[in-house]
Amino acid sequence: MIRYSGLNLVLQGLRGHRGWAPVWRSAAPKSRYDVILIGGGGHGLATAYYLAKNHGITNVAVIEKGWIGGGNSGRNTTVIRSNYYYRESAELYDFSLRLYEQLAREINYNIMFSQRGMVVTAHSRHDMELAARWVGAMRRNGVDTDLIGVSEIASRVPALDVSPAARFPVHGGFVQPRAGTARHDAVVWGYARAASSLGVDIIEGCEVTGFIHAADGSSVVGVETSAGPIMADKLGMAVAGHSSVLADMAGFRLPVTSYALQAFVSEPLKPALDTVVLSLATGMYISQSDKGGLVIGGGLDRYSSYAQRGNAPVIRDVIGAVAEQYPRFRRVRLLRHWAGIVDVMPDSSPVIGETPVPGLYINCGWGTGGFKAIPVGGWTLAHHIATGKPHPVAAPFNLGRFKTGALIDEAAASGIAH
Numbered sequence: 566m567i568r569y570s571g572l573n574l575v576l577q578g579l580r581g582h583r584g585w586a587p588v589w590r591s592a593a594p595k596s597r598y599d600v601i602l603i604g605g606g607g608h609g610l611a612t613a614y615y616l617a618k619n620h621g622i623t624n625v626a627v628i629e630k631g632w633i634g635g636g637n638s639g640r641n642t643t644v645i646r647s648n649y650y651y652r653e654s655a656e657l658y659d660f661s662l663r664l665y666e667q668l669a670r671e672i673n674y675n676i677m678f679s680q681r682g683m684v685v686t687a688h689s690r691h692d693m694e695l696a697a698r699w700v701g702a703m704r705r706n707g708v709d710t711d712l713i714g715v716s717e718i719a720s721r722v723p724a725l726d727v728s729p730a731a732r733f734p735v736h737g738g739f740v741q742p743r744a745g746t747a748r749h750d751a752v753v754w755g756y757a758r759a760a761s762s763l764g765v766d767i768i769e770g771c772e773v774t775g776f777i778h779a780a781d782g783s784s785v786v787g788v789e790t791s792a793g794p795i796m797a798d799k800l801g802m803a804v805a806g807h808s809s810v811l812a813d814m815a816g817f818r819l820p821v822t823s824y825a826l827q828a829f830v831s832e833p834l835k836p837a838l839d840t841v842v843l844s845l846a847t848g849m850y851i852s853q854s855d856k857g858g859l860v861i862g863g864g865l866d867r868y869s870s871y872a873q874r875g876n877a878p879v880i881r882d883v884i885g886a887v888a889e890q891y892p893r894f895r896r897v898r899l900l901r902h903w904a905g906i907v908d909v910m911p912d913s914s915p916v917i918g919e920t921p922v923p924g925l926y927i928n929c930g931w932g933t934g935g936f937k938a939i940p941v942g943g944w945t946l947a948h949h950i951a952t953g954k955p956h957p958v959a960a961p962f963n964l965g966r967f968k969t970g971a972l973i974d975e976a977a978a979s980g981i982a983h
């Protein structure tokens with residue numbers, strides 16, 4: 566793997582840029598691997614990288630039915646934060662944030678991580694009381710969060726209408742200074758490059774169509790794919806919106822519901838917004854990309870679906886919220902909008918770890934918020950697959966909690982738009 570550096574950029578420039586190697590090796594499937602990971606999104610690729618890097622397991626394949634990053638990891642609004650409510654979530658997401666903080670250096674790939682902060686706005690006295698409660702919980706869990714007043718919000722977000730006559734008057738809010746954004750494709754490509762350079766096979770255009778079980782039916786020992794059967798000692802799956810489809814193939818049921826989640830990008834503007842802002846009243850959140858486009862998101866579509874079109878009422882609500890809250894953006898043209906299919910668990914928290922099928926591990930249920938968790942999702946699933954034991958940070962997020970009742974109910978708790 567060529568190291569990316571200023572010196573190599575100059576040297577390659579002198580050679581007419583003909584010496585760059587492909588970012589990752591495109592591999593043909595072998596007949597057997599130590600570990601197969603299904604799904605070439607951020608979580609599958611990060612799991613492969615940490616299996617190789619942290620545990621020395623390099624005979625690994627990532628199998629992706631389309632192209633890597635073609636799922637939600639390349640479709641999201643790139644917000645990274647750890648301001649969740651419960652201690653278990655704070656530990657999980659803050660671990661991820663800390664991994665993100667050193668990721669570019671570690672994998673020698675510019676993921677454009679920008680810790681521009683995130684402001685959450687409260688629009689009533691009741692919102693403010695909740696905000697104070699959230700901030701108390703987050704600070705107790707060691708997450709950098711501060712309650713802020715209207716004047717500080719006005720100075721951090723000049724484009725936001727904070728006047729008392731606003732349709733959504735701002736009463737205050739909270740800020741996480743270490744939150745921010747990263748380039749989503751770069752996270753996927755960076756992990757792919759790092760995993761590939763350690764020996765992991767990345768197999769694109771190969772769909773898993775079924776599981777191969779041991780003769781006594783006790784465990785899974787491989788997968789049927791569009792390129793034929795491939796055997797493995799252990800399997801992991803991180804297929805986001807299609808987790809229940811794959812679980813069904815493997816012979817178990819997941820308490821998961823799949824919804825479309827939409828995102829919007831405007832034409833490029835001069836710098837106008839240098840933080841991420843989420844409104845508790847409208848669920849709309851907005852940031853500005855390095856290219857200048859406003860990146861806008863909102864809540865889930867209102868019915869479950871695998872259709873990646875997205876529906877009109879959500880478009881109206883989200884764009885209406887932008888127009889009401891940011892008068893100066895009213896005439897900005899949208900370039901495009903799209904949807905991804907996200908998998909939501911009943912308690913709005915993810916699942917990391919074993920499945921009821923021996924040999925098969927799962928990472929799913931991130932709903933609207935798994936981009937921020939790609940490093941920790943990969944790190945902890947790799948740990949579980951390699952050692953046979955849950956990573957302490959991921960242990961509470963086992964599938965068994967839906968039997969024991971030990972739920973981590975973040976649905977309303979952290980102000981997320983589920």
Ligand SMILES: Cc1cc2nc3c(=O)[nH]c(=O)nc-3n(C[C@H](O)[C@H](O)[C@H](O)COP(=O)(O)OP(=O)(O)OC[C@H]3O[C@@H](n4cnc5c(N)ncnc54)[C@H](O)[C@@H]3O)c2cc1C
Nearest residue numbers: 604606608630636637638641642644773805905935936937
């Ligand atoms: C519009 C939108 C906005 C979002 N905004 C944010 C945000 O701001 N911050 C945040 O933290 N999160 C956000 N998310 C959520 C985040 O994108 C996801 O939680 C995360 O990307 C999930 O990553 P993954 O690797 O698990 O899944 P994916 O990236 O979806 O990868 C799964 C892969 O599995 C493949 N696959 C499926 N079935 C098969 C099969 N049978 N065989 C082989 N391959 C298969 C798919 O093709 C896909 O590439 C957003 C999501 C959307 C849709």
